[in-house]
Amino acid sequence: xxxxxxxDIFIDDNTLNVYITRLRKKLRELNAxxxxxxxRGEGYQLRAQS
Numbered sequence: 292x293x294x295x296x297x298x299d300i301f302i303d304d305n306t307l308n309v310y311i312t313r314l315r316k317k318l319r320e321l322n323a324x325x326x327x328x329x330x331r332g333e334g335y336q337l338r339a340q341s
Contacts, residue, residue, distance in 0.1 A: 311335060 315327050324340050 311327060318325060318327070326338050326340055327335050328338050330336050
C-alpha cells in the first residue's frame, strides 16, 4: 500500500478491504462490465467481464 498511497500515514488493511467492497457493490449496481479481483501477493486488478 505504501507504493500506492506514497505516504507515511498508516492505512489499515481492513480500510482498503472496506473500500474495495463498496466499490464492487457500486459496480454491480451500475451493471458495469468490469469486476475487481484480488491477486494474491500483488493486490487487485480490474477485469473486463465477457
